[in-house]
Amino acid sequence: MALLPYAVSFIIAVLLTSLSYFLGSRIFTNGIAMWQAVVIGASVVSLGAIAEALGLPIWLIxxxxxxxxxxxxFLFLHQPxxxxxxxxxxxxxxxxxxxxxGSYFFEFHSLIPAWKLS
Incomplete structure (x- = not known):
């Protein structure tokens, strides 16, 4: 896989995941800060990508x-x-x-950038 397209896909996946955390936290509570959403998005996508790169089974990824x-x-939200x-x-x-x-219109897998959509 070429590095630049993967990096772009990775960044998009982080941003989309971060957006879901940011928006979701704002609906029911005062929410988390954007930087906190980006930390969560980067952590979640990175772990999924690392698990995929290690060749772990799909359920574990x-x-x-x-x-x-x-x-x-939970740590960032400070709520019960x-x-x-x-x-x-x-x-x-x-x-x-x-x-x-993202999957339907852009054939983009927003959790694990390396996964190919069929």
Whole structure:
């Protein structure tokens, strides 16, 4: 895989993931700062990309980023557990919508840039 197209895909994936965390946190709470959303997005996408590069099974590639995103959101949000949980569900819904749109219209996998869409 060429480095520049992968880097662009990686940056787009981080930005889209960050956007879902930022918007999702603003719907139900005062939200997290944009820099916090970018930290979460970069962490989640990086872990997924590293897991994919190591050749881990698909279920593990998908599973590994979740606890990190959840923990970082909890730490940054400063809200009770039930509010964090509802906020996380909203974020997942927004992320899923972004992912479906990106996949359908742009043939772009917004979680793991190296994955090819069929």
């Amino acid at each position: 998908v599973l590994i980023p979740f606890p990190v995103g959840m923990l970082l959101l 557990l039930y509010i964090w949980f509802i906020t996380y569900l909203i974020i997942l819904a927004i992320y899923s919508l972004i992912h479906v749109i």
